[in-house]
Amino acid sequence: MKLKISLIICTYQRPDAITRLIASVKSQSRCPDQMIIVDGSQDQKTKDRLGEIEIANLKYFQVSDGDRGLTKQRNYGISKVSDDIDIVAFLDDDVVLNLDYFERLLETYVNYPDAMGVGGYITNEVVWEKTHHIEENDIRNFYFDGYRRKESSRYKLRRELGLVQKEPPGFYPDFGHGRSIGFLPPSGKIYQTETLMGGVSSFPLHVLKEHKFSEYFKGYGLYEDADFSLRLSKLGNLYVNTAAQLEHHHDASGRPNSYKYGKMVVRNGWYVWRVKNPDPTLRDRLKWYQITLLLIAIRCVNIVTTQERRSAFQEMMGRLTGMFSLIGNKPSSTQTYTCLNICKVLK
Template identity: 50%
Template sequence: MQFSLIICTYQRPKALLNLLNSIQDQKMYPNEIIIVDGSRDNKTKDLVQEYKFENLYYFKVEDKDRGLTRQRNYGISKVTQDSEVVCFLDDDTYLKKDYFKNLIEVFKRNQEIFGVGGVAINENRWIKKDYEKSYSNKKYFEFENYVVERGSRHILRNHLGLGSNKLPGNMPEFSHGTSYSYPLNGKFYEVDLLIGMSMSFRKQVTDSIKFSTYFEGYGLYEDADYSLRAIEFGKNVIATNVCLRHFHEATGRPNKYNYGKMVVRNGWYVWRIKYPKPKLEARLKWNVIIWLLIFIRLGNVITTKKKKGAFTEALGRIVGWFSLFLNKPKVER
């Protein structure tokens, strides 16, 4: 099964080299690796020229194609017609040796699956359930003989009756779901949402739909938008044996104020992709949770060392919420 890999990068040559080294050690190697570089310097270009990686094709883009969604669309336009699967990886990830082998096997086993996401093992907090212990439903989430401790935000939401009754990766009508992924048990689970750090689609999907240019620049939640629209072709799944590490490289990220605005505005956009006309109760819950998260970030001004970041992000969220009354995003399906 021929497959292509697209890696969009911006000012992260060291992180990219780390990823490429992990790809070189794979049990199954991509038929082509397409690097789409939006960097404003030549450090990434120099790196690619210095280290010779098999089947690698490098493209440096200018302003009109710069930004995550535009770079992904540019990469899609360069994929060979013979490819059957198109993979996307963030440039700050590192793959286990059987990543592609296990990924392609998922596509081979089930023709109804059109999108596959992997799991970041360094962020996975699931543990085997100890049957001699009792686990509070408010504090823990239990699933298939595993448990994961809920974050403080989810605990508070549960106490207030604002928790999601959907499995991880699936969006409730009020949008705010859970982000626990799934236990590393080798199974795969059907979901609505795939995460951009590790997602792959059959080429029928990438030939038919492109990443929305609404998500300019950093492109927060562009992966959610794309995976929701991809469901019209078939199932999306999280495969728990498709494993990597995700390091969240700080370079190239937006400031906290802009990030806060994007969380609200882009979150609203993705919500309306899945639920164009949510019920009144769902609308109320969405807004209440937005403000709950704003107050939590304001509280972080006192409880964390990164006080300025917490305050400016909260301010961005507030501005983003009020901006929805004046200028709602135009949702494109």
């Protein structure tokens, strides 16, 4: 049976970016059966631009304040999906797809019918090289499945300090701060994971009817995808197909300023860590705070080592503010723990 797929694109003030994305969607070897655009823009530029494009099965919705924000727009889009759809894909508005993206994505569900979700793979953010030789104690490179990539300064320090995870990429350690699926190589293989990137993800419609994106993550979101996929991983398996490829061309429009971003990194990071581990040990707590402080220190050093000094300073201050705010004002986790308890009962 041929699986039917709907594509949801949530956008905000990015008419140029979404135009590039739609051009790559129209060129697909397997086009979506339905496309839903949920536009949170506060002007008509995106609507006017889309009016110039001819594309079948397109539904456009411009939402008001009550439904504006990434998780709210995703939940809104889910409510507009046709009942005969099997799979719902989400894409950030600033990506460009390889020609067979949806074909590869759907093949994953055929090969893994148990999948609670499947993610695609971004090709233009990291340089990988094949290697059959792993150098012991090499902290300059990260090795995985016959490939290697340059290790960032933050991970070099974490490895030196014994603060790096043992779990594979895409799995969250009990102290949080795990390696993302960006640490999976472009092998063309399908990897099981615990987290997916929301802007290159997909889920069966029946899953999305039962589980919604948390509206705790207001506006831009940030880690909303980790929250959602970690909750789903309590119920079933998630996969990343590194053959379902696309490029991510970061668009600065609609992003929060560096101070707000830094604060969100810490507070939302704490929230997601507690989704994974609602009752951490003292050792796990210490590691989470040690790594958080280390990352703040790195951004502090960046004030004098990079050209983006103002941005580094603002982000450092945002992270520091977020850190101190946890003392007396931790993110509300009642809904999170309730979801986890339900997952345990069902499992």
